[in-house]
Each structure stands twice: as C-alpha cells, then as structure tokens.
C-alpha cells in the first residue's frame with residue numbers, strides 16, 4: 443500500500459514536472475514570438491521581429507531587427523515602414539545607396555547596445571569593430587553602413603516629397619562620388635526632416651558634405667523649403683569631403699528643436715575638407731549656411 447502511494451506520488455511529480463516543462467517551452471516560445479517588442483512611448487503598439495539576415499521589410503508596419511542585416515541591393519521600402527534597429531546594423535555590400543526613401547520611413551532604436559568603431563587610415567571611412575579595446579570610440583544603438591559608388595546619399599537618399607525620421611541611430615562609413623556621404627535630401631524632399639540623437643561619423647563625399655547635404659525646394663512658396671530639424675544630441679564628426687563644408691551643407695535652413703525638456707546639444711566638429719587627395723593640416727568644420735556663429739557655438743545648449 444505504502445509502495446503504491448509512493449508510486450502515485452512519483453507519477454504525480456512527473457506529471458507536474460512535465461506540465462511545468464511544457465509551460466516553460468510555451469512561455470519561451472511566446473517570449474520570442476512576434477509582437478513582444480514594444481516602446482515605452484506607446485506600450486500598446488507591438489513591433490514584429492524581423493529575422494531575415496539578408497533582406498528588410500518593404501511593406502508598411504512596425505518591425506524590429508533581431509540580428510544584423512546585410513543587403514546587396516538598396517533598400518527601398520514602401521511608405522509607412524517603422525523599423526527599430528534594436529542595436530543591430532544594416533550593412534550594404536557592393537555599389538549603391540544603403541537606403542532610398544521614396545515615401546516615408548521611420549528608423550529608431552530603443553536599445554542601449556554600445557558599438558566601437560575605428561577610422562580606416564586609407565579611406566577615412568569609419569567602420570564598426572566591437573573587438574577593439576575599451577579606449578576605442580563608441581556609439582550607442584544600431585547603425586547604417588557600407589553605401590558607396592552613387593552620386594548622392596551613400597547612406598540614405600531621400601527623394602522628392604519623401605520624408606525620413608531618424609532617432610537614436612548612427613550612420614557611418616558611407617561614401618558618395620558626389621554630395622552627401624551619409625544623407626542626401628533631394629530637391630523638393632518633404633519640407634521638414636527630423637534627426638534626433640543621431641550620430642553621423644566617418645562618411646565621405648567626393649564633392650560637398652561627407653555628412654549631410656540638403657537641397658533646396660524648387661518652389662518659392664513659404665514653408666516649402668527643405669529644412670533639417672536637429673533635436674537633442676546630434677553629432678556630426680570625422681566626415682570628409684573634397685569641397686567645403688565637410689560636415690553639413692544645407693541650401694535652405696537648419697533648425698533646432700527642443701525634445702521635451704532636454705537641452706539641445708548639437709555637435710559638429712572635426713569634419714575635414716581634403717585638398718586634392720591629401721588631408722589638409724587645417725581642420726575645417728562643417729557649418730550651417732546663413733549662421734556664421736555656428737562654429738563658435740559648437741556643442742553648447744542652444745536653448746531654444
């Protein structure tokens with residue numbers, strides 16, 4: 443009798459353990475299921491995991507990267523794509539822009555993942571290298587890299603009427619045979635373009651602006667100019683170009699927006715114009731058209 447009770451007890455324990463095991467598997471599956479990624483500013487909005495390592499989503503929706511993505515073709519998503527890089531990189535191989543925006547696109551990052559980078563001594567381009575020592579320069583969040591061989595916008599090309607919102611990501615190591623190594627805003631791009639907590643590091647332009655180039659608007663209507671709005675903590679550094687300026691060139695205007703109560707810290711420094719094929723000893727800073735105090739006011743709280 444005692445023996446049979448003990449048997450029942452053992453069988454019961456197995457059953458309970460089994461149920462827990464199944465429950466654990468189920469819960470683990472659930473953790474990795476689509477839609478478990480949310481952002482604090484809108485917790486009810488579920489992001490879908492993007493796990494394909496060699497392509498990116500092209501149809502409207504909210505996505506987050508679950509790994510680095512290496513693409514051989516330029517990414518040209520339809521309108522309405524919102525992608526959280528989640529600390530991962532979008533890496534372009536071969537010739538072409540990394541991203542071409544024809545509609546509207548939002549790229550964000552909610553991770554605190556830190557990456558290290560170095561500058562290639564031959565090309566001047568920045569590249570991610572997480573095996574470097576602790577004293578290597580760093581940036582936080584996901585990144586866009588590898589665009590090259592195109593006339594405009596090695597990293598990101600924004601077309602007419604198109605809009606891109608970028609926050610908490612880094613654009614590094616892209617180049618162009620013309621203008622705008624990291625980002626190029628085409629004539630008649632949407633009139634207000636937003637950058638927040640963005641780093642633009644070590645990009646190159648054969649002509650003007652290794653960092654950001656923004657064209658003007660073809661109409662003279664008010665509020666139609668292509669304006670670049672820089673929010674908190676935007677950094678543009680170590681970009682090079684053959685023609686001045688090396689950091690940011692804006693045909694119309696650059697504006698500063700406070701993000702909540704955060705101070706506006708915009709740093710544009712150590713961008714360099716290359717004379718011929720040689721780097722000049724003098725480091726010229728990228729500057730903002732129509733605002734000569736720009737260089738003097740680098741890195742300070744603009745307070746508006």
Ligand SMILES: [Zn+2]
Pocket residue numbers: 479480481506526527528551552553
């Ligand atoms: Zn996220």
